Amino acid sequence: MKIAVLPGDGIGTEIVAEAVKVLGALDLKFEMETALVGGAAYEAYGHPLPEATLKLAKAADAVLFGAVGDWKYDKLERSLRPEQAILGLRKNLGLFANFRPAICYEQLVDASSLKPELVAGLDILIIRELTGDIYFGQPRGRRIATDGHFPGTEEAFDTMRYSRPEIERIAHVAFQAARKRSKRVTSVDKANVLETFQFWKDVVTEVGEQYPDVQLDHMYVDNAAMQLVRAPKKFDVVVTGNIFGDILSDEAAMLTGSIGMLPSASLNSSNQGLYEPSHGSAPDIAGKGIANPLATILSAAMMLRFSLKQPEAAQRIEVAVQSVLTQGLRTADIFSPGATRVNTQEMGAAVVKAL
Ligand code: IPM
Ligand code: MG
Numbered sequence: 001m002k003i004a005v006l007p008g009d010g011i012g013t014e015i016v017a018e019a020v021k022v023l024g025a026l027d028l029k030f031e032m033e034t035a036l037v038g039g040a041a042y043e044a045y046g047h048p049l050p051e052a053t054l055k056l057a058k059a060a061d062a063v064l065f066g067a068v069g070d071w072k073y074d075k076l077e078r079s080l081r082p083e084q085a086i087l088g089l090r091k092n093l094g095l096f097a098n099f100r101p102a103i104c105y106e107q108l109v110d111a112s113s114l115k116p117e118l119v120a121g122l123d124i125l126i127i128r129e130l131t132g133d134i135y136f137g138q139p140r141g142r143r144i145a146t147d148g149h150f151p152g153t154e155e156a157f158d159t160m161r162y163s164r165p166e167i168e169r170i171a172h173v174a175f176q177a178a179r180k181r182s183k184r185v186t187s188v189d190k191a192n193v194l195e196t197f198q199f200w201k202d203v204v205t206e207v208g209e210q211y212p213d214v215q216l217d218h219m220y221v222d223n224a225a226m227q228l229v230r231a232p233k234k235f236d237v238v239v240t241g242n243i244f245g246d247i248l249s250d251e252a253a254m255l256t257g258s259i260g261m262l263p264s265a266s267l268n269s270s271n272q273g274l275y276e277p278s279h280g281s282a283p284d285i286a287g288k289g290i291a292n293p294l295a296t297i298l299s300a301a302m303m304l305r306f307s308l309k310q311p312e313a314a315q316r317i318e319v320a321v322q323s324v325l326t327q328g329l330r331t332a333d334i335f336s337p338g339a340t341r342v343n344t345q346e347m348g349a350a351v352v353k354a355l
Contacts, residue, residue: 001028001029001030001031001061001062001308001310002030002031002033002059002060002061002062003023003030003031003032003033003060003061003062003063003064003303004032004033004034004035004053004056004057004059004060004062004063004064005020005032005033005034005035005063005064006034006035006036006037006053006057006063006064006065006066007034007037007040007066008037008038008039008040008065008066008067008068008082008085008281009038009039009040009066009067009068009069009070009082009281009283009286010067010069010070010280010281010282010283010286011066011067011281011282011285011286011291011344012038012065012066012067012068012281013066014286014287014289014291014293014344015066015067015277015291015292015293015295015296015344016064016065016066016296017348018293018296018297018344018345018347018348018351019064019293019296019297019299019300019348020032020064021348021349021352022297022300022317022320022348022351022352022355023300025352025355026313026316026317026355028310028313033056033060035050035052035053035056035057036050036053037049037053037065037068037085037089038067038068038069038082038083038085038086038281039068039069039070039072039073039082041053041085042073042076042080042082046080047080048068048080048081048082048083048084048085048088049084049085049088049089053085054088054089054092057089057092057093057274058092058093060272061272061307061308062272062273062274062275062303062307062308063089063093063273063274063275064275064276064296064299064300064303065086065089065274065275065276065299066276066277066281066296067276067277067279067280067281067282068082068083068085068086068281069081069082069083069280069281069283070082070281070283071283072283082281086276087135087136089274090130090131090266090274091131091136093268093272093274094131094268094269095130095131095266095267095268095272095273095274096129096130096131096132096166096169096170096267096268096269097127097129097130097169097170097173097266097267097268098127098128098129098130098245098264098265098266098267099125099126099127099177099264099265099266099267099302099306100125100126100127100128100245100249100252100253100262100264100278101123101124101125101126101262101263101264102122102123102124102125102126102232102249102252102253102255102256102262103122103123103124103256103261104119104120104121104122104123104255104256104257105256105257105261105322105325106120106121107322107325107326108256108257108258108261108325108334109257110257110336111257111258111334111336112254112255112256112257113254114229114232114255118231118232118233118255119232119233119255119256119257121233122232122233122255122256124232124233124235124236124237124238124252125177125181125236125237125238126238126240126245126248126249126252127170127173127174127177127237127238127239127240127245128240128241128242128244128245128246128249129162129166129167129170129239129240129241129242129245130242130245130266131166131242132161132162132163132166132241132242133160133161133162133196133241133242133243134158134159134160134161134242134243135242135243136242137158137159137160137161138159139157139159140157140158140159141156141157142154142155142156142157143155143157160194160196160243161196162196162199162200162241164199164203167199167200167203167204167207168203168207169269170239171187171203171204171207171208171239172207173239174187174237174239175207175208175210175211175214175216177237178211178214178236178237179211179213179214181236181237182236183213183214183215183236184214184215184216184217184236184237185208185214185215185216185217185236185237185238185239186216186217186218186219186224186235186236186237186238186239187200187201187204187216187217187218187219187238187239187240188218188219188220188221188224188238188239188240188241188244188248189201189204189218189219189220189221189240189241189244190220190221190222190244191218191220192220196241197241200241201218204216204218204239205218221240221244221247221248224238224240224244224248225247225248225251228248228251228252228255229251229255232252232255249262249264249278250278253278253279257334258292258333258334259278259279259295259333260277260279260291260292260294260295260331260333260334261292261294261295261298261334262277262278262279262295262298263275263276263277263278263295263296263298263299263301263302264276264277264278264299264302265299265302265303265306267306267307271306271307272307273302273303273306273307275299275300275302275303275307276296276299277295277296277299278295279295289343289344289345290331290332290343290344291331291333291344292331292332292333292334292344292347293331293344293347293348293351294321294331294347294351297317297321297348297351298317298318298321300317301313301314301315301317301318301321302314304317316355317351317355319354320351320354320355321351321354323354324347324350324351324354327340327350327354328340329342329346329347329350330342331343331344331347
């Protein structure tokens with residue numbers, strides 16, 4: 001089992017170190033190799049996704065990823081910014097299916113900014129298409145406008161587009177995931193305004209006919225954003241495009257108390273995957289040792305389940321995480337009065353001990 005370990009920037013190095021310790025505590029043999037990515041790689045090699053890092057990732061069964069980005073790179077030309085590393089990995093490895101589960105652990109019900117009764121027992125799965133949409137659509141750029149409201153002035157543009165096969169394959173992923181859960185899929189679109197998302201809705205509906213046992217409904221993205229904070233438990237599997245999924249998954253994360261709890265998996269068609277916490281590099285708290293490593297540790301569990309076919313080890317990690325929460329251990333982001341405050345390393349060590 002070959003794992004490429006790419007800690008990246010900011011808190012990435014701190015949280016990935018804890019996940020690696022947890023993996024090391026399992027009675028399994030891994031071949032792990034670490035490489036620079038993001039701003040750290042830019043500093044060392046002048047590029048956020050060096051050829052060697054990409055090669056390592058391609059050759060691995062799975063990539064364990066921390067986070068990339070820092071405001072200090074905002075002035076760089078786009079192709080050199082840290083974010084290009086994660087976008088490049090998604091594109092080059094064909095990681096089109098992004099799983100972002102939002103589970104509210106009963107121990108953390110009070111950490112959510114929503115009323116406990118709205119989030120207690122919450123267990124939704126956002127499936128975000130990850131290699132298409134306005135993120136990657138060409139053409140894009142800046143130019144002098146020749147039409148529109150202000151011809152002759154500077155303008156910028158991006159292209160939202162989806163092909164039929166791209167929509168079909170992510171729809172299949174969603175329906176198959178729903179079959180293992182409560183057999184409901186909500187497809188989120190903006191068919192009332194956008195051609196791309198009318199097409200999305202039509203294709204998802206067609207694919208849905210192959211899954212008569214799964215209930216499919218459709219929701220506009222603005223309404224979905226509202227329903228997620230009004231009655232989040234009404235959702236089960238949510239499938240949507242790249243940009244809407246980016247936004248809704250951050251919103252869903254906060255329902256669970258902290259974005260520091262949310263793992264994610266990004267898979268290609270051969271089950272090779274990249275596993276990363278749903279949060280970013282948090283440069284404001286980097287180096288302080290206070291980041292929550294649980295999202296990364298839970299991402300390692302997803303890696304064991306999806307790409308490495310070790311479901312028992314995955315479950316052991318998930319049970320261990322539950323157990324440290326039950327012991328009352330909390331990093332700053334999930335702290336509430338009465339709990340025991342721990343730092344990043346103490347949280348990692350507690351999970352290892354629980355294992
Ligand atoms: C995410 C992040 C990325 C995205 C950034 C870092 C490029 O926000 O994984 O959700 O927009 O996809
Ligand atoms: Mg995001």
